[in-house]
Amino acid sequence: MEKNYIALGLMSGTSMDGVDASTIISDGDKGPTNSLENQYFEYDKDLYQKLTNLRDKITNSKDLKNYSNELNLIEKEITLFHAKIVNQMIKLQPKFELDIIGFHGQTIFHNADEKISVQLGNGKLLSQLTKKKVVYNFRQNDLENGGQGAPLTPIFHQNLIRNIDLNSWPIIVLNIGGISNATSVSMFYPNGDIIDNDITKSRKDHNLFAEDIGPGNCLIDEWIRKNSKYRFDKDGLIAKSGKVNELIFNQAVDNFLDLDNFTNKSLDVKDFDISFVRGLSLEDGAATLTHLTAKLIGEGLIKFMSKNNNPSLNVLNKTTCLVCGGGRKNKYLMDKLKDNLNIRELMLIDRQGLNGDFIESQAFAYLAIRSYLDLPISYPNTTGCKKQTTGGVIVKNY
Template identity: 35%
Template sequence: MSKIYTVLGLMSGTSLDGVDAAIIETDGETIHTFGPALTCAYTASQRSVLDRATQAALTWNFDGPPPNIFAEAEDALDAAHRSATAALDIDGVDVIGYHGQTLLHRPDRYRTLQLGRGQSLATAFACPCIYDFRSADVAAGGQGAPLAPIYHKALVDHAGLSSVTAVLNLGGVGNVTLIDGDRLLASDTGPANGPLDSWLGGVDDSGTISREGVPDLARVETWLKANFFERAWPKSADRYDFDVLADMAGMNRTDGAATLAAFTALSVRKTVRQMQVRPDRVIVCGGGRHNRTIMTLLSLELGCPVLPAERFGWDSDAIEAQAFAYLAVRVLRGLPNSFPTTTGVPEPTVGGVIAYPQ
């Protein structure tokens, strides 16, 4: 038997709401047990510097020297992750998987940027820390995302689910994994909560605002002709690839929310149809699962049961952090975490940098 590791995963998404931390026990192939998890919100100052760094990154776009604010943002990010880690009882943790904060993702230029100094956490907590999971895949010609599919398969196997299962994550950007026995397919799908949150200046947590409006489906169909949706899968996206708010002048609050909810659901349908595998069920994780309007639209558009991850005993808020815990063990064991059918990388790729305590 392979060694079972106790491992901490850390994830911070493009919504800039905070750090998710979760502990699992795994050998990097199967899930042994789920441990505790928590979310540690960014302070106002941490969120501010990360937001300013993100905007600076969009302007920089990998041209010339990196903006000075990146160093300040990385200091804030590492501090937030140390706080989240310290809030859990990590006695006995063998390794940490540290995703970091994505500021800019441009696989078309073979570049991606996730802030986060793995060495900082390795030294602070006296155990190896795996970080920078995406760069090797992008450098090899892959999309660098999504990386969670191999963990989604482990979750489906752990739950004993048969038939074709889709795991759909609705964060700032959507991504889907299709699991058909040993066949694993994945792709980003397009916008999820990002444009809707930006439109509302907050979250439509239960979908109430979206449900009150009338969607402009003609406008959505125009958006669905964008280059991203015409590209073959697997494909990846940056949250700001779907900055459609400038095209919504004159719309009221509720109609705009309804239109963006429809954009999310129809983009998922379009990507799943591209993949040419019809799921028997869709399990939804990420913040979008709370939006009942999006969940209803997905069920109508996909023609199968669409269920929140909690229905299967999964902690949806912890899944991405758990995924990077799982991927960290795979890196230690030299097992690939991205594949031709998940990121488009030519060969299965391990990815990830190992930092040891100093």
């Protein structure tokens, strides 16, 4: 029997609003992953403002050097914030001894072509402050091996799907964060026929594909942040009250659907901008960007599934899509996404007894265990790396 580990995953996404923290118990491989505790810790207004302002300043890798002093100061502040979280999470689970921490940090710049992915967070300092083993810098090894450095969560998505009871194949896990990424777990014969479900249930070697497919919340969040007092469009109510500017929408679709720029490429929020809706009202801009986001996610999913399955089959109408991430809470976005997809079922992952807010933080706890065990966390069909690749720097600084 494989040994189980207690791991804490700390994840801060592109919304830069706070940190998701999850404690799990897992063997880091094929056994079930059980969630012990999930909590969200919001950045205060000052830290949020510092982070968003700094990200806006850093438009290329040279800016990392130009703003190095500012980056070092805020990295220390973020690390101290995470250390407090770790201590609080430990107190919430006094019966369990924490083995390892998966520390993703706050992404400030990502450019796979330059093999640079910068997540603010000092793993050595966090280990010193918490007296725990810490895994950090998860993306660099994949980049060095020819990968895109993202998405890294697919191996965890496969673990979740392997251990829940779904009778339809293929299955997509769609994560709508700042960027949208998709993981396809399918069971196909080479000719494209779906393997019988009874065989499917007994097998563990699923076909795993993953890719960033388009924007998630980034366009909508940036518009709301820059044009109102809010950080995001709760439930999509602002967009729902507006009117789509059809001319701008159609032009944007034509521009963005030149997705050759995005094929097999990890995406960053800086790959998208909102200048084309400048001049619209808050509501109309939100409506136009929400419809555009739904259109791009839908088209991205169609291309993704066509590329990774027999293109002669209409795979999507056989597919169950489980949606996680903050974007699933935007009801208006979800409604528009359904309008753009001929899919068997689009459901929130929460319906499977999983908390869709904490899939990524649980994933980085899981990836920390795999890194500790020297197991791969990325694969040629998930990040484009040349060979399956381990990841994460392990530090014990106490």
